[in-house]
Amino acid sequence: MTRQQLVEQIRTKKTYLIVGLDTDITKIPKHLLSAPDPVFEFNRQIIDATKDHCVGYKINTAFYEALGKPGWEAMEKTAAYIPATHFKIADAKRGDIGNTSSQYAKAFFDALPFDAITVAPYMGADSVLPFLEYKDKWTIVLGLTSNTGARDFELQKAGEELLYEKVLRTAAQWGTAEQLMFVVGATQASEFTNIRAITPHHFYLVPGVGAQGGSLKEISEKAMNKDVGLLVNASRAIIYASGNEDFAAKAKQIASDYQQEMAEYL
């Protein structure tokens, strides 16, 4: 998906919500466990219920890899089920020597139909560049993450600047704002203005609203750019809004609430 197509989707649907499919088989409603593929059945109903309120879905691969082969199959089926109009993110946090990163890129962009993958920048340019070779695909580099551990490295000084600032400035040179985004945690509100000043044109994938307590209002007010420039993810707050048979209806309601709030900021 191109940047223009993504922006058009956001403007048309008046939402920049990404629904996170962090589907944990121990948390899905019990009545689904008798289905042939309970994880896919849960995702299918969540997608049907929320697709009018979001512009995309983020599959965190950990939840699928944890189940072995059936988990990988559920991920494949889910990725194929997401409508073509929706942005499909593999939150896989990959990155290795170039020769290996090329294989990761192939796995998620060729063998699987993802539009984007999250990548860790720690190993530097050659670990990220193979992902950027794919036309109309997106590489989402971890910038300033939402977890408390961001203080251990990302918020430490690296010479004159903070490490995450160096990551933003350096990684922004590896590709264009048409193919490279950054992960910016919604819980890092005090840094939003600075982050936007360093990377004025980039899109950010923003996890950390909902269960982690970040503010949608604050990120929207401080970090939106002329193309919106934000994809805000919520996973648990939406998919586990109810643990009962009404889980899809409740997920729809929460996703619709996010959409309405986002429409106010657009």
Ligand SMILES: O=c1ccn([C@@H]2O[C@H](COP(=O)(O)O)[C@@H](O)[C@H]2O)c(=O)[nH]1
């Ligand atoms: O900095 C980061 C990077 C990734 N994540 C991922 O986003 C979702 C958040 O889930 P919630 O249930 O909405 O808290 C999850 O897949 C994380 O692994 C993040 O939270 N922070």
